[in-house]
Every structure is written in structure tokens, then in C-alpha cells.
Amino acid sequence: MNKTIEKNHHFVKIINYIGSAFIFIGISYFIFDNWNQLNNFTRLFSTLGASIAAFMIGICLHLSQKHEDASSAFFMLAGLLLPLGLHTLLLITNIPWSIEVKNLFISAICLSVFLASQLYSARTIFLLFTILFASLFYLSIISLIVNHASFYSPNISIYSMMALGLSYIFLGYYFDTLNPEKYPFIGALYLIGGLFLLSGSFSLSSALVGLSLQQWQIITPILIILAFYLAVPLRSKSFLYLGAIFLFFYICDISTQFIKVFGDMGWSLILILLGLTLITIGYVVIQIKNTYLNSNEIIKISKKKKNAANKTKNKH
Amino acid sequence: MQNKHSHTFLYIAIIIPIFMILFTLLCTLYSKPKLHSHYNFLYTTTYKNNAYACLDSKTYDIHSEQDCKNIQYYEYDFTKNTGQLITLEQARQMKLSLTSPEGYILDDHCYISDFGGFGLYHRTYPNVCLVKDNINMRINIIFPNTVAGSNTYYTFNFIGWIIDRKPSNEEGKI
Numbered sequence: 001m002n003k004t005i006e007k008n009h010h011f012v013k014i015i016n017y018i019g020s021a022f023i024f025i026g027i028s029y030f031i032f033d034n035w036n037q038l039n040n041f042t043r044l045f046s047t048l049g050a051s052i053a054a055f056m057i058g059i060c061l062h063l064s065q066k067h068e069d070a071s072s073a074f075f076m077l078a079g080l081l082l083p084l085g086l087h088t089l090l091l092i093t094n095i096p097w098s099i100e101v102k103n104l105f106i107s108a109i110c111l112s113v114f115l116a117s118q119l120y121s122a123r124t125i126f127l128l129f130t131i132l133f134a135s136l137f138y139l140s141i142i143s144l145i146v147n148h149a150s151f152y153s154p155n156i157s158i159y160s161m162m163a164l165g166l167s168y169i170f171l172g173y174y175f176d177t178l179n180p181e182k183y184p185f186i187g188a189l190y191l192i193g194g195l196f197l198l199s200g201s202f203s204l205s206s207a208l209v210g211l212s213l214q215q216w217q218i219i220t221p222i223l224i225i226l227a228f229y230l231a232v233p234l235r236s237k238s239f240l241y242l243g244a245i246f247l248f249f250y251i252c253d254i255s256t257q258f259i260k261v262f263g264d265m266g267w268s269l270i271l272i273l274l275g276l277t278l279i280t281i282g283y284v285v286i287q288i289k290n291t292y293l294n295s296n297e298i299i300k301i302s303k304k305k306k307n308a309a310n311k312t313k314n315k316h
Numbered sequence: 317m318q319n320k321h322s323h324t325f326l327y328i329a330i331i332i333p334i335f336m337i338l339f340t341l342l343c344t345l346y347s348k349p350k351l352h353s354h355y356n357f358l359y360t361t362t363y364k365n366n367a368y369a370c371l372d373s374k375t376y377d378i379h380s381e382q383d384c385k386n387i388q389y390y391e392y393d394f395t396k397n398t399g400q401l402i403t404l405e406q407a408r409q410m411k412l413s414l415t416s417p418e419g420y421i422l423d424d425h426c427y428i429s430d431f432g433g434f435g436l437y438h439r440t441y442p443n444v445c446l447v448k449d450n451i452n453m454r455i456n457i458i459f460p461n462t463v464a465g466s467n468t469y470y471t472f473n474f475i476g477w478i479i480d481r482k483p484s485n486e487e488g489k490i
Contacts, residue, residue: 138333142340147443149344155450156340163336170329177325211450 016073024080031088040092048085054078055113062121072125075117079129082110100144107137128185131171135164155211158200165196173234191238198223198246206253220250228284232292240288244281251277351446351453353394353420358407358475360387361459391478397456412476421447424472444472 027046035043058074061067086106090097097105111133118126142160172189180186201223203209205216227243230236255273258266389407390399423445445452457472 134333138337141337145337145340145344149454156343160336160340163332167329167332170325170332174323174325174329 013069013072016070017076020073020077020080023077024084027081028084031084043088044085044092047081047088051078051081051085054081062123072123075123075125075129079110079114079125079132082113083107086110098147100140100147103140104137104144107133107140111137124183124185127183131168131189138164155204158203161196162200165193165198165200168193168196176234187236187238190234190236191242194227194236194239194242198227198242202246202249202253206249208253208256220246224250228288231288235293237289237293240285240293244285247281248274248277351420351448351451353416353418353446355417356394356478357392357416357422358410358412358478359390359392359399359457360473360475361390361457362387362471362473389475392455392457399457407475409482410476410478411480411482413479414476416477417479419448422474423447423452424474 027050031038031043031047038046054074055078058071058078061071061074083106086109087102090102090105111130114126114129114133117123118130139160142156146156168189172186172193175183175186175189198220201216201220204211204213205220206212207217224243224247227239227246231239231243252274255270258269258273260266262269387404389402389404391402391406391410392399424443443454444457445454447453
């Protein structure tokens with residue numbers, strides 16, 4: 001019975017979020033389509049004004065406690081509209097700032113609003129937007145530094161994305177150690193973090209599509225093995241799948257070397273090797289998933305963790 | 317103990333981006349590799365992408381047709397790090413090459429891969445970089461109208477590296 005109520009609860013939440021996304025798309029389309037017909041007040045009122053209004057309604061619903069779930073949808077709408085509203089404000093005021101400074105301003109304001117909200121009253125939606133705007137703030141600072149420098153290495157943008165990916169993984173692990181049921185976005189953090197890290201490493205090492213840097217040709221396979229290794233203790237299917245995908249890409253990449261050694265014969269060798277790799281990866285992934293990452297196993301591990309945490313609490 | 321342990325990962329997650337910002341700052345402040353071309357280059361900055369048609373692909377000479385007369389030609393001087401406006405006649409006196417004898421490449425899409433914009437902003441002019449050995453150096457190309465709010469998109473048209481200058485007709489007579 002409880003499970004059905006919980007399911008309905010989740011369904012209503014998802015419907016609320018989709019509704020917010022539709023409102024956001026509607027307002028954005030209205031503004032971009034009718035930009036020239038609207039006066040400055042309407043432009044600002046329908047974006048920044050709507051964002052502030054949504055935030056206020058969210059606070060009212062949050063404080064009422066009866067409709068706390070509905071408040072998330074309004075906070076989401078506020079979070080989506082706030083950057084658009086600030087962008088409209090900058091366009092109207094026509095401040096001669098560079099693109100990077102504008103980005104920094106928008107991301108800093110959005111981050112301050114949602115970080116303050118999170119610190120005042122911790123909620124998943126605030127935390128999600130705090131992570132999102134903190135990431136944009138970080139990328140804005142990197143962009144500002146790079147664009148004001150005369151010299152730079154084009155790899156810096158790849159390194160900064162990899163650093164962000166690593167940060168997401170640590171953040172995911174932090175929430176995982178706190179309470180995995182309270183933070184439903186842990187899997188997404190692992191997925192995006194792993195994707196940033198592995199794609200960055202692959203683009204630096206790949207001879208076929210990337211920069212072919214020698215040190216990264218050694219680091220990339222280590223990271224791929226780490227992804228497989230960490231999939232079990234972190235109970236992350238994303239790591240397992242990402243590891244499999246990038247292992248396949250990596251083998252595709254190194255197998256092109258066969259053409260240099262074997263000439264035309266290399267192509268058939270590549271195909272055989274890729275076929276064998278694909279079968280092996282598929283088999284290994286299914287084995288790991290069935291043995292360690294099925295839902296019963298995850299529940300068992302979570303229960304063990306909870307018991308251990310309760311024991312330490314009781315001792316204290 | 318559990319809390320202390322888990323907070324460590326939060327601190328690491330925050331420190332990594334801070335470290336990356338400091339690393340980028342130090343890299344851009346202290347790494348100043350010497351990218352200095354001994355050869356200047358000829359370019360135009362137009363909002364129409366037709367300047368390439370003015371260069372004869374066989375003789376590397378600039379045509380004297382009406383369309384090519386209306387274009388403003390600039391010589392980028394690496395000793396002064398600025399582009400200087402020159403006349404069509406001056407441009408026609410130059411012996412040009414499409415490749416740099418020193419192996420430099422001009423990239424008019426540098427910084428595009430960075431995060432400026434986030435989909436909200438567009439540059440109305442390109443950033444041009446001198447590139448060699450995976451190091452980019454931004455060069456000082458000035459576009460006619462780069463003020464905020466301008467909707468005219470300018471393009472950088474590289475014409476050629478100035479290898480030599482042909483003796484002018486008057487000098488030839490002397």
C-alpha cells in the first residue's frame with residue numbers, strides 16, 4: 001500500500017517538473033519570437049519578473065507544508081527562468097561587458113540565490129540548481145581567465161571539463177556516504193562525472209579523433225579499468241557502461257595501428273579484434289551487472305550500510 | 317567518524333575546481349612561449365565572405381577588379397602587433413604564400429571551444445590566434461564594429477603570408 005502511495009507521489013512530482021519545463025519553454029519562445037514587438041518592461045516582467053514570482057510562490061507553498069511537493073515545481077521554474085531574466089536585464093541595460101563577464105555575473109547571481117536557499121532550507125531542488133550554477137560559475141571563471149590571456153593551451157578547456165567530472169564523482173560519493181535514498185541524483189552525478197572524465201581523457205589520447213598525447217595514451221586505459229573497478233563498490237551501472245563504451249572506443253583507436261604494421265591485412269585483423277572485444281565486453285558487463293549490481297544486491301548493501309551507521313550512532 | 321570521513325569527499329569535490337582555476341591562472345600568467353613570426357601577413361575584415369576570390373590561386377596576385385578594390389586590406393605587423401591599413405596597390409606589390417615558411421597557422425576559430433556564451437551569447441567577430449606546436453597566441457585583429465549589441469557579423473579573411481615585396485614600377489624604372 002505504501003509503495004503505491006510512494007509511486008503516485010513520484011508520478012505527481014514528475015508531472016509537476018514537466019509542467020515547469022513546459023512553462024519555461026513557453027516563456028522563452030514567447031520572448032525570442034516577439035522580442036521586437038515587446039517593450040523593455042514586458043521583456044523584463046515576463047522573464048525576471050516571472051522567475052521572482054515563481055520563487056515567491058514556491059516559498060509560500062514550502063512554508064504552508066501542505067503543498068510542499070508542488071513548491072519544487074515552482075522552484076524549478078524559478079531556477080530555469082532566472083538566467084534568462086538576468087540575460088534580458090543585461091540586454092536591456094546594454095552594459096558593455098564582455099561575454100565572459102556577463103556569464104560570470106549571471107552564474108554568480110543564480111548560484112548565490114540557490115546556495116543561500118539551500119543553506120537556509122536544504123532541499124534536493126536547491127541542491128541540484130546549486131550544483132548546476134556552481135558548475136557554470138566555475139566554467140565562467142575559466143573562460144574569463146582564458147579569454148583575457150594572450151597565450152593559452154587549447155587543452156585547458158578539456159582539462160577543466162575533466163576536473164569538473166572528477167568533482168562530480170567525489171560529490172556523488174559524498175552524497176552516497178550520507179544517505180543514498182535522500183539524494184536521487186547520485187547516479188546522474190556519476191554518469192556525467194564519468195562521461196566528462198573519460199571523454200576528456202579519450203580526446204587527449206586518441207590518435208584517430210583526438211590529440212594523440214603520449215602520456216594520456218597510458219592514463220586513458222588506467223581510467224577505463226578504474227571505471228570497471230569502481231562500478232562495484234559505488235554500485236554504479238553508469239561506470240560499468242561508460243567503462244565498456246570507452247574500452248571499445250580505445251580498442252578501436254589502438255587497432256588502427258595494425259594498418260601500419262600489417263598493411264591491407266590490418267583491416268581484417270581490426271574487424272576480428274573488434275568483434276572479439278565486443279563479445280567479451282558484453283559478457284563481462286552482463287556478468288558484473290548480474291552478480292553485483294542487481295537491485296537485490298544493492299538493497300542488501302544499503303541495509304548493511306544503514307546497520308553499520310546505526311551501530312556507530314548507538315555507540316556514541 | 318562517518319561524518320568527518322564523508323565531509324572529506326565534499327571538500328575534495330570543492331577543492332578540485334578551485335585548484336583547476338588556480339592552475340589555469342598560473343598557466344596563462346607564467347607560460348609565455350615565444351610565438352613570433354618573422355613574416356607579416358595580409359588580411360581583410362569584411363562582413364561578406366568574398367575576399368578570398370580576390371587572390372589568384374595560381375599566381376598569388378590580388379585582382380584589381382571592382383569588387384577587390386572596395387575591400388580594405390590590412391598588413392599584420394608582428395613587430396608592432398597591430399594590423400595596418402594598406403592600399404590595393406600596396407597589397408598587389410606583395411609576394412604572397414598561403415603557408416607560413418616558419419610553420420605557423422592562423423586559426424580564426426580559437427576560443428570557440430571555450431564556454432563563453434552558454435548558448436545565450438554570440439560573438440559578432442572571431443578571435444584570431446597564431447598557432448604552433450599546440451600553443452595558441454591571440455593576435456590583435458581589430459574589427460570595425462565590436463561594440464556590445466552589434467548584430468553585424470565580421471569575418472577574418474586571411475589572404476596570405478608576405479614572403480617578399482615586388483619592386484614597384486617606379487623603383488623598377490630607377
